[in-house]
Amino acid sequence: MNDIDHRVLGNKLDLFHQQEEGPGMVFWHPRGWELYRVLEDYIRARMRRAGFREIRTPQLLARSLWEKSGHWEKFGAAMYSFAAAERVPGEQGDAEQGRALCLKPMSCPCHVQVFNQRVRSYRELPVRYSEFGACHRDEPSGSLEGLKRTRAFVQDDAHVFCTEAHIEAEVGRFCSLLRAVYADLGFPSFKVALATRPAMRAGNDQTWDRAEEALANAARAAGLEFDILEGEGAFYGPKLEFHLTDSRERSWQCGTIQLDFVLPDRLDAEFVNERNERERPVMIHHAVLGSMERFIAMLLEHHEGWLPVWLAPEQVVVATISDANAAYAQEVMQALEDASIRALLDSRPERLEKKIVDAREKQVPIFVAVGSRDERGRTISIRLRDGQQSTLALAEGVGHLRLAVLSPLLRATP
Missing domain, CATH: 3.30.930.10 (Bira Bifunctional Protein; Domain 2)
Structure with a gap:
């Protein structure tokens, strides 16, 4: 493979x-x-x-339905079929005993x-x-x-x-x-x-x-x-x-x-x-x-694993630059989730470069870094898969990302 x-x-x-x-x-x-x-x-x-x-x-349905439709004759060899389980005499449902059923x-x-x-x-x-x-x-x-x-x-x-x-x-x-x-x-x-x-x-x-x-x-x-x-x-x-x-x-x-x-x-x-x-x-x-x-x-x-951003399991990774930014990163995560953006928080005690590499390994299309400067200015630093970078105010950045990650069907809705 x-x-x-x-x-x-x-x-x-x-x-x-x-x-x-x-x-x-x-x-x-x-x-x-x-x-x-x-x-x-x-x-x-x-x-x-x-x-x-x-x-x-x-x-699960009676085989008789598939026989009537013609599917049993055509596909019977590939169908999972069996007889209904036997029951103790007198139990409710005796009429089903031995009836042929198919998935x-x-x-x-x-x-x-x-x-x-x-x-x-x-x-x-x-x-x-x-x-x-x-x-x-x-x-x-x-x-x-x-x-x-x-x-x-x-x-x-x-x-x-x-x-x-x-x-x-x-x-x-x-x-x-x-x-x-x-x-x-x-x-x-x-x-x-x-x-x-x-x-x-x-x-x-x-x-x-x-x-x-x-x-x-x-x-x-x-x-x-x-x-x-x-x-x-x-x-x-x-x-x-x-x-x-x-x-x-x-x-x-x-x-x-x-x-x-x-x-x-x-x-x-x-x-x-x-x-x-x-x-x-x-x-x-x-x-x-x-x-x-x-x-x-x-x-x-x-797509070689790089699915369109609207389809990606996680659309954004939010990564802290240091432990000191963890609370602000949680605020950013909440803002993204409120905007229906699928995001993953990376607050591990790792270097930012390592977090960028790991996000690419997961093939998450958008990377958001959160550092002390972002926290002071209430901004987010956005990095796209093609290398484009921008720093935007939190609300503006979330709005920008929401438009980028929306399903084509929602983007087309007036």
């Missing part, structure tokens, strides 16, 4: 680790979980602004269950759900690779239930969202591919013709140019794949938009149309990042 492999960076920056007792699983450390939550909250805010409402669905490998059938809980009118459509869905897949041990391939992961899943007339607008809406998110994360451009019907699929050719044509037309209306990936679609419908190129010219398939006429039929989703008739909705599957874990691996390697 080289120095910019995300596993090396994860260890160096104290973000996460993995161990034999949890093969394919991730132990997130405080700094890594901070990064995870910042990214999650950013995506959550973006989805909310795009009209999605967040839901939460179970991880969910994806969230789409669960979102259909939420949609199905009441009769829907065409006036309610489109209905948009999002979820950070915890999923499990029994990946072969030889394919596991740090955060890039895990057995437990979280997908930023989203689904739209709509009519065929809504498809173009909904695909366009999501393409605009993807462009904004990827630019904020350091990927100003991407390539797109349209993945068509695979050999093993649900639905007849007429349904697939309709779905592929509708998705291609929506992609063109959204201003996308795309290649064709023959046979690479999902078993229930064609998909648009969004491929990002990192700083080492490697391609990563991340976001997807999948058009699905199959699952709503298999899982009995319906709405009442303007003629007062029951009709199947179209289901559009969305993901911006794909897997949270895999995307964080890509971000770490793309």
Whole structure:
């Protein structure tokens, strides 16, 4: 592994680790979980602004649901399944004994269950759900690779239930969202591919013709140019794949938009149309990042650990020049925390040069030194990663730093 492999960076920056007792699983450390939550909250805010409402669905469900949806036939070998535990006769819940259960490998059938809980009118459509869905897949041990391939992961899943007339607008809406998110994360451009019907699929050719044509037309209306990936679609419908190129010219398939006429039929989703008739909705599957874990691996390697300042686990290190400045350093820390700036205090009895080196080792982008002169003048001395330095009054400096570290989404808010 080289120095910019995300596993090396994860260890160096104290973000996460993995161990034999949890093969394919991730132990997130405080700094890594901070990064995870910042990214999650950013995506959550973006989805909310795009009209999605967040839901939460179970991880453990009866195998019969996955059989009905078709996922058991397609993914059963990679699903964790087992029979419900036996119970002592007479205990409550005997009916569950021996029932086949599965950990969910994806969230789409669960979102259909939420949609199905009441009769829907065409006036309610489109209905948009999002979820950070915890999923499990029994990946072969030889394919596991740090955060890039895990057995437990979280997908930023989203689904739209709509009519065929809504498809173009909904695909366009999501393409605009993807462009904004990827630019904020350091990927100003991407390539797109349209993945068509695979050999093993649900639905007849007429349904697939309709779905592929509708998705291609929506992609063109959204201003996308795309290649064709023959046979690479999902078993229930064609998909648009969004491929990002990192700083080492490697391609990563991340976001997807999948058009699905199959699952709503298999899982009995319906709405009442303007003629007062029951009709199947179209289901559009969305993901911006794909897997949270895999995307964080890509971000770490793309930025070589120097994440954009708004994403950094700690954005500022506040370092004392001497013990005598500890009280003022605490005041500076409080001012930064009040401004929602993620800061770390370094009050160790070390030379300032050592503290600067250690902050760079942690790849914290902003360094603030606090000495006797700063305390007397109620200032802070700011050093940026590129070497730029400035000394500002405390309130002015905190305001300046707040603007520098804000999420792009907040900076864009009037």
